Amino acid sequence: MFWKLTALSSSSPVGLKFSLSDNHRVSWFRVESVLDKENFTLEELLDEEEIIQECKALNSRLINFLRDRAQVEQLLQYIIEEPQEDADSKRTFKFPFVACEIFTCEIDVILKTLVEEEELMNLLFSFLEPNRPHSALLAGYFSKVVVCLMLRKTIPLMNYVKAHQDVFKQLVDLIGITSIMEVLVRLVGADDHLYPNSLDVMQWLADSNLLEMIVDKLNTSNPPEVHANAAETLCSITRNAPSPLATKLSSPSFVARIFGHALEDSHSKSALVHSLSVCISLLDPKRSTPSPVMYSFRSQHVYESPINVDPDTVGAMLPKLGELLMLLNVSSNENILPTTYGQLRPPLGKHRLKIVEFLAVLLKTGNEAAEKELMSSGTIHRVLDLFFEYSYNNALHHHVESIIYSCLESKRNVVVDHLLLDCNLIEKILQTEKNPTLSGVLNQPTLPTSGRQAPRAGYFGHLTRISNKLIQLGNSDNRIQTRLQENNEWSEWQTTVLQERNIVENVYRWACGYGIILSGQTYMTRLEFLHAKAIDLLYLRTL
Structure with missing residues (x-):
């Protein structure tokens, strides 16, 4: 070894020679x-x-x-x-x-x-x-x-x-301990290439009752740390698809069982949040870790292609969808959260944010039955209202923006018409431009501080991207182009406001270098970025 060579020995201050192997x-x-x-x-x-x-x-x-x-x-x-x-x-x-x-x-x-x-x-x-x-x-x-x-x-x-095989039950019973959860994640084949006969091992695991025991840990009687680790274990299975365990987990019976735990009556919404994380991972296995409020600008993949998923998996989620959508109603919640800009009455909450994220991923599948259910129930209209009601919730804005894109890029005319006509998306964009500050209407959940000038709403960067997307799609889609031309104000707003804003926000024209590019398409000044992140941190800490 090189450290045994005399030439590489070092000299001490008193002239004694020590080789690098002396410590050994x-x-x-x-x-x-x-x-x-x-x-x-x-x-x-x-x-x-x-x-x-x-x-x-x-x-x-x-x-x-x-x-x-x-x-x-x-x-x-x-x-x-x-x-x-x-x-x-x-x-x-x-x-x-x-x-x-x-x-x-x-x-x-x-x-x-x-x-x-x-x-x-x-x-x-x-x-x-x-x-x-x-x-x-x-x-x-x-x-x-x-x-x-x-x-x-x-x-x-x-x-x-x-x-x-009693080891299975003992491991699952201690799944709330993260170190034990890591053993389970390895055991269920997150690193199945380590198994010499991985297919045989995975089939044997699928034939056991291990999956049932892990899913049952999503029960509301368990503490949040158990829900979180059980969800992480199940998500690791979906990320390892295709495998016998992943196929079993995505079957209608297991999807129904997961939804059953999500909708169990409980004051704690931990089971709901983490059960939906598993459902999201079933729809999109490549999605990141199921932390309920983890949100990063780097993880925004706004222009993702549609997700290919088994229709039976989606179909098993639809029967309980109505119960899930009822939870988006905030009128009965009397919680008050003070913020730097005013008050939230009530805050959106982790569980509602997770529901909107789930809906965004569900729409990306392009499943016709899911689209019909979300339109007929008024859910798309409701999440669009939430976008404007919670003016500073950037995570919510990101998911709603994804929902809007999925609707605009749908192959079915009825979905596009529902968004542009029934939900009145174009008119909502124009109205917010006329009233850009935070509204003081009492029936709105986001209220500015009394006695102070109302701040500017925090969703205009998203609205700019949505508007540009409408124009981009309208150039190749007559349906969207027709809806834009039907609105007399749109053309004037596009030429006088939107075009100028796009010029100002084009960071490639800036000489100062303070622009930040997010997700490949979002442009912000550094000050706007830091402000947005501060709002996010406040939101995450107080949920």
């Missing part, structure tokens, strides 16, 4: 000094700071000692057993950490001792027993060891799990 020699001597003792203990080795370095260096004497069954068992006990209350810091923190690191050094003979002894495997997975404490610290160590076995001892591990 020191660690070797310290570990060897323990191994040279007649009655040394495992604890003495674990207390040596250099033991992990020596394991990675494949110190044969050390590895031959650690591979012994008794030592592997003791290492496992440090990982799975909570220390006594009066235990010192080494027993509480250092020894469990070092024990975990020894296993994750992926030394074959040590892992072989573990997987070939069923009693040792039983000891490892006894951590999952319901009558034991499950601290986040030890859960993390347990997870790292199991994932290491999945990577390096896949077949023996899967054979053990097949023979002990």
